[in-house]
Amino acid sequence: MNRLLIIFLAIVLWQCGKTVEEKQAVPKIKWDMLRLDRVLAEAKSAEAIDSILKKYPEIGIGYFSCPPEKTAFLAKDLYQLYQNPSLQAFYKQSQDTAFFGGDRLEKELKTAFERIQSEFPGLRTPKIRTVFSGFGGVGGEFTAQHLQVSDSLIVIGLDFFMGKNGKFLPPNVYDYQLRRLEPKALVGQVILQYSAFINRQNEEDHSLLSDMIWYGKGFVFTKKILPELPDSLLFGYTNQELAETNAFQKQVWEHFIDKKLLFTKEELTKNKYLGERPKTPEIGPACPGSIGRWLGWRIVDLYWQQNPKLTLSKLMTDPDYNQLFLKSGYRGEPDKE
Template identity: 40%
Template sequence: MKPVYYYLFLLAVFSFALSSCQDPTEKTVPVSIQRLETEIFGAKSPNDLAALFKKHPYLKAYFGLPKNTSDSLLVAQLFVNINNQDLQQFQKELQAQFGDLTDLQTQLQGAFGQIKANYPTFKVPQVMTAITGFMGSDLYVSDSVIVIGLDYFGGPKAKYRPQLHDYQLRRYEQEYIVPAILFFISEKYNKVAKEDQTLLADMIWYGKGFEFVKHIAPATADSLIIGYSTQQLADVYASQEDIWAYFIDRKLLYQTRDAEKDRFIGERPATPEISQYCPGGIARWVGWRIVSRYLQEKPSTSLTDLMNTTDPRKILEDSKYKGQKEEE
């Protein structure tokens, strides 16, 4: 698979965003962001942090602790962290970089408004930020609370970065925060047939989730939704006929073995079985293409209809996808 620059302009139509069903009127809802890192770094003793954990009981989940587990060891280590001069300086740098979070707040207000327009029972969660020296999660998303670990999203110029592979670090920049949050939220609405354990079912699940993000935040670049670079998107778009042929020739769509499925749906720097240029998680992208084609074939499909559709084979068949590009 060779880089093909000609297809860069086609990325604008790469994902059909349900535009025929979307109300063009901008919808927003009030969103406030609480700076939890201020409370964390303001703690004068472990007891202050312990009180903070009692005040915000979801923090155990943010730090990956089971609900009924003692947090004493975590509190002790966190207190050591916040008194480390290097982390204190890093915290100040992040505060300066992210500023008052107006852009993030504006994005969330618009996105949550669109979710509520499609799902009237949606309740806007409380949004908080935290800096812990990578002790907590990058993102914690529940129905009621979202915690954003700002230390993870400092980007390539940050003094410290999470210990991840380079291909993963691309997604740990500020502009990826909202698309990642929206994908987490999509899981609640993304209905599946639990008995279907095929690779195709996984592919369609991802495709529906990506379309959810694209519909809720249509101005979001596809690269921010799926985590591929612009060049990777151009390459796979140009080579999708060959990629699709690989899946068909090796009968991968109805594969149910986890190890085999993970080679194409899981996190990897590349998918060398297809090409050294083919990025990891390529089955997720193909799933998105199938869902995109499905929506082109059925333009009256609403977001809720799409998310409620549980038959991946029907979506594939109705999409008429065979590796073709839009202009074909």
């Protein structure tokens, strides 16, 4: 019995020690996130909104591009907007979702930036603000966007991330773009855009291959920080497009080689393979758009897998895309089943 008691106590102490160690492994970050969508929606007057905008100029000036002398006009427009029954119903729909209604969004963002901090110790965590403005529907004088990301501030337009089931759809957004505007895609798109401030590139060589690998590093970064994020929400491809693109990537790669595209710097040509398009007809009618970004991810991901001791920091801050490409050994081979 004494021996069993000693073993039991040893297991308990080991589990306690493991819990403490795991807690210590989570880096501390300076966390500053405000759900200003809720604060603005609950304001009782235009004057109250004006006070909020003056307290948080990153919203009025930064997000809505409103000069300080026009803040009162923006406040009045926003207040009238929040009294609109259609916007109220749209906003209520967002708050009724599991992702935006509770604290899930904040928890996922905080976890992501804690993971970033563990990979990049000492890196400043940006402030985060959320807004809901009916796509900036305030008379056309002021603008709004789905995301505004810098290394010090992130502003999220939650109304843009209600996806295809939202009561209203963002203007000038097509079906293929909506896949990246689902609520569950939001954190991935934030981290992907944030990666641009860590991702180093040779500024003297913006060839197609250099840009492809720059995008590829951003995707690898995002998948490392958010391993649970489905590829369909990260790339905006359907599951069928992902499967077919993987299966036929040899033909995609041969197109880039046969057309001698990798080292072109001609912007119109680069935009055909990197820009926002529903398809890439130059390769085939079923080839999805932005195929060069996806192909860049394949190259970088292969290199990443072949170098298990490589840190994410080293990958992101090394601007030598040519060496990365050569060492990857990528030749268009699809994943094996």
